[in-house]
Amino acid sequence: MFLLAMTWDRLCGCRGRTGCRRSIRPGNILIVTVLATASAWGSPGATGHLKARLVSDTDSVQPGRPLWVGLRFEMPKHWHIYWSNPGDSGEPPRIRWRLPAGFQAGAVQWPAPERLGSGSVIDYGYRETVLLPVEIQTPSTLAAGGRMTLSAEVSWLVCKDVCEPGKADLTLSLPVRTAPGPGSAAHALFQEARSRLPQPMPPDWRVEATSGQDGFVLTIHGAGEAKASFFPLEAGQIDNAAPQAATALPGGMRLALKKSEQLSRMPARLDGVLELGSGRSYALSAPVLSFPDPPAAP
Amino acid sequence: MRKLVFAVAILVASALAAPARAARVGEKAPAFTATDSHGVQHSLAEYAGKDVVLEWHNNGCPFVRKHYLSGNMQKLQKAWTARGVVWLTVISSGPDKQGYVTADQENAYVKQRNAAPTAVLLDPAGKLGHLYDAKTTPHMFIIDPSGTLIYNGAIDDQPTPDPDSLAGATNYVSQALAEAMAGKPVSVPTSRPYGCSVKYAD
Numbered sequence: 473m474f475l476l477a478m479t480w481d482r483l484c485g486c487r488g489r490t491g492c493r494r495s496i497r498p499g500n501i502l503i504v505t506v507l508a509t510a511s512a513w514g515s516p517g518a519t520g521h522l523k524a525r526l527v528s529d530t531d532s533v534q535p536g537r538p539l540w541v542g543l544r545f546e547m548p549k550h551w552h553i554y555w556s557n558p559g560d561s562g563e564p565p566r567i568r569w570r571l572p573a574g575f576q577a578g579a580v581q582w583p584a585p586e587r588l589g590s591g592s593v594i595d596y597g598y599r600e601t602v603l604l605p606v607e608i609q610t611p612s613t614l615a616a617g618g619r620m621t622l623s624a625e626v627s628w629l630v631c632k633d634v635c636e637p638g639k640a641d642l643t644l645s646l647p648v649r650t651a652p653g654p655g656s657a658a659h660a661l662f663q664e665a666r667s668r669l670p671q672p673m674p675p676d677w678r679v680e681a682t683s684g685q686d687g688f689v690l691t692i693h694g695a696g697e698a699k700a701s702f703f704p705l706e707a708g709q710i711d712n713a714a715p716q717a718a719t720a721l722p723g724g725m726r727l728a729l730k731k732s733e734q735l736s737r738m739p740a741r742l743d744g745v746l747e748l749g750s751g752r753s754y755a756l757s758a759p760v761l762s763f764p765d766p767p768a769a770p
Numbered sequence: 771m772r773k774l775v776f777a778v779a780i781l782v783a784s785a786l787a788a789p790a791r792a793a794r795v796g797e798k799a800p801a802f803t804a805t806d807s808h809g810v811q812h813s814l815a816e817y818a819g820k821d822v823v824l825e826w827h828n829n830g831c832p833f834v835r836k837h838y839l840s841g842n843m844q845k846l847q848k849a850w851t852a853r854g855v856v857w858l859t860v861i862s863s864g865p866d867k868q869g870y871v872t873a874d875q876e877n878a879y880v881k882q883r884n885a886a887p888t889a890v891l892l893d894p895a896g897k898l899g900h901l902y903d904a905k906t907t908p909h910m911f912i913i914d915p916s917g918t919l920i921y922n923g924a925i926d927d928q929p930t931p932d933p934d935s936l937a938g939a940t941n942y943v944s945q946a947l948a949e950a951m952a953g954k955p956v957s958v959p960t961s962r963p964y965g966c967s968v969k970y971a972d
Contacts, residue, residue: 560905561967563929593905593967629832629931634868635966637832637931707962733792733903733922734960 521551522630526622526644527603527658533620533646536612541644542662543567543580543604543626551632552599555585557705559595559712562635565604565628572620574611581605583668584745584753585703594712596703603658603665614648621645670745670755679758681742687731688742690758693724699749702727702742702756708734709742738762792903795922795959799913800901804860806889807876812858819915821947822856825887825925826899828869828907829879831966832931837908838883840933847886850947859887862899864971869907870894896970906965910943912950920956921946922963929964 522545529540543565545553554562569577582604585596614620627639673679677694688710690702698720704710714730729742739760747753793800799822803813814822825843828834837843847857861876863869871879876890893899902911912921925943928935946956 561963561965563964589967591970591972592900592903593970595967627930627932631966633969634830635832708960733794734962736960 520630520638521632521636522547522553522628522638524626524628524638524640524642526624526642527661528644528646528656529605529659529662531646531653531656532649533610533614534649534652535614535616536610537652539608539610539646540662541606541608541622542658542665543606543624543642544601544658544661545598545604545628545630546601547599547630549600551630552588552595552597553602553628553630554595554597555703556580556582557596557703557707559597559707560589560593562595562597562631563629565626567606568625570623570625571608572622574613575620575622576609578607578609581607581665581669583665584670584747587701587703592713596712603661605662605665605669616648616650618648619645620648668753670753673754673756677754679756681729681758681760683738683760683762688729688760690727690729690742690756691721691724692726692746692756693721695725695746695748695754696720696723697725697748697750700725700727701747702729703745703747705743705745706739708732708736709739793901793911793919793922795919797919798917799911799919802898802901804891804893804898806891807873807880808889809873810889812889812891814913814917817856817913818917820854820856821850821915821950822858822913823850823943823947824902824911824913825857825859826904826907826909826968827859827861827890828863828966828969829871830868831907833965834907836931836933836936837925838885840936841884842936843908844883844885846941846944850944851886851888853947853951855947857887859885859890860893860898860904861890862893862896862904863969864896865894867969867971869969894971896968899968899970904968906963907968908965909963909968912943912946914950920950921959923958923961924963927961929962
């Protein structure tokens with residue numbers, strides 16, 4: 473029942489040494505099956521509940537052209553990992569890139585999350601499968617005909633009712649070619665992930681948030697749907713578990729967002745993702761205007 | 771459509787489970803009475819005049835284990851109870867949920883881990899958890915001698931289960947207690963609590 477403490481460097485030891493769990497598939501995908509890595513904290517003998525791998529959108533890299541890679545997570549049913557703002561509990565996956573000279577990794581592109589959990593503890597994340605795309609800038613000095621290798625140290629928390637932290641060193645090796653070939657085997661995964669990314673707010677929308685005593689009211693002029701959900705980018709602004717009452721307006725809508733108990737300073741903006749009932753999602757940044765409620769009657 | 775139904779179900783569920791009164795820093799901490807692992811009742815009122823720490827706990831959560839396997843939590847408990855702080859560990863896991871323990875199991879755990887709380891409050895119905903709106907394990911609250919909540923949040927500034935993070939971490943609980951005891955304002959009164967979700971009963 474009570475776990476043995478295992479040293480951290482046993483966990484980080486997976487770098488091609490014997491006994492390490494790493495399987496290599498042909499082509500451009502290197503898969504690391506996470507089993508032993510969960511055991512630094514998990515029960516001895518328990519299998520990990522997450523498979524992580526680096527995939528690429530194309531099957532080769534062109535010098536000077538951006539390369540889209542992705543962190544693909546696969547979990548059994550009911551298991552999940554977390555969004556960049558995990559919500560009330562949990563922690564998002566983290567990537568530490570180790571790139572050759574001249575390469576630069578952009579920020580993770582987070583697909584629109586789901587609400588997870590129930591009752592008073594609500595989280596944001598992804599169940600079962602997700603691809604997190606990252607754009608890598610490549611140097612024009614890359615030599616065509618050679619190969620390039622990217623690696624990343626990825627850590628995550630995967631949970632169902634219990635949680636398992638995990639960590640893995642992932643590697644991706646691609647040939648360098650002057651011309652792009654056909655899309656990689658993972659291209660369809662990238663298309664699916666892109667369709668789940670929040671879109672930029674349409675230019676004809678206007679958003680603003682007003683702050684009252686206990687909550688914010690987010691008004692979106694231009695979004696004409698009756699049902700929507702707001703996912704805050706920053707923790708500690710809104711109460712994740714509180715219902716978000718939606719009101720239809722002519723040509724728009726309003727969402728009531730309860731303030732978080734953790735909110736200590738008025739934010740200048742509410743940034744987040746608005747997911748509409750139709751399934752489309754948009755990246756929002758609403759300035760916060762303060763209109764205090766009238767003082768309560770004595 | 772499935773997503774919409776799911777979203778509506780969540781709204782309904784959260785409306786039903788809404789906490790009666792969450793614990794807001796700067797306000798009177800919610801009064802409570804709860805029973806510990808030795809069958810003894812504790813109420814916040816009996817600790818008027820003392821600092822009280824509430825530590826939400828789940829022995830299977832990797833974030834909690836970071837603090838217990840390293841001895842960090844026990845060190846805090848010993849150091850602060852020696853200075854007159856009342857340290858109450860709280861377990862709000864429901865009876866069929868992860869982290870649920872019987873009184874005997876908890877007493878054995880405390881002994882085995884050499885933990886030193888003043889008492890461990892068993893809260894399987896989640897009454898105390900919902901009263902304080904405890905979200906994670908660990909989630910820490912500090913109530914000052916006047917009964918005011920002066921801290922609500924994470925145990926430290928390292929939201930990771932990695933035990934290496936303990937070296938150099940800013941422990942918000944120790945910091946707040948030291949400041950309050952010196953008559954200074956608490957510099958970090960709230961922070962996002964990190965950990966596994968509290969496994970409340972359905």
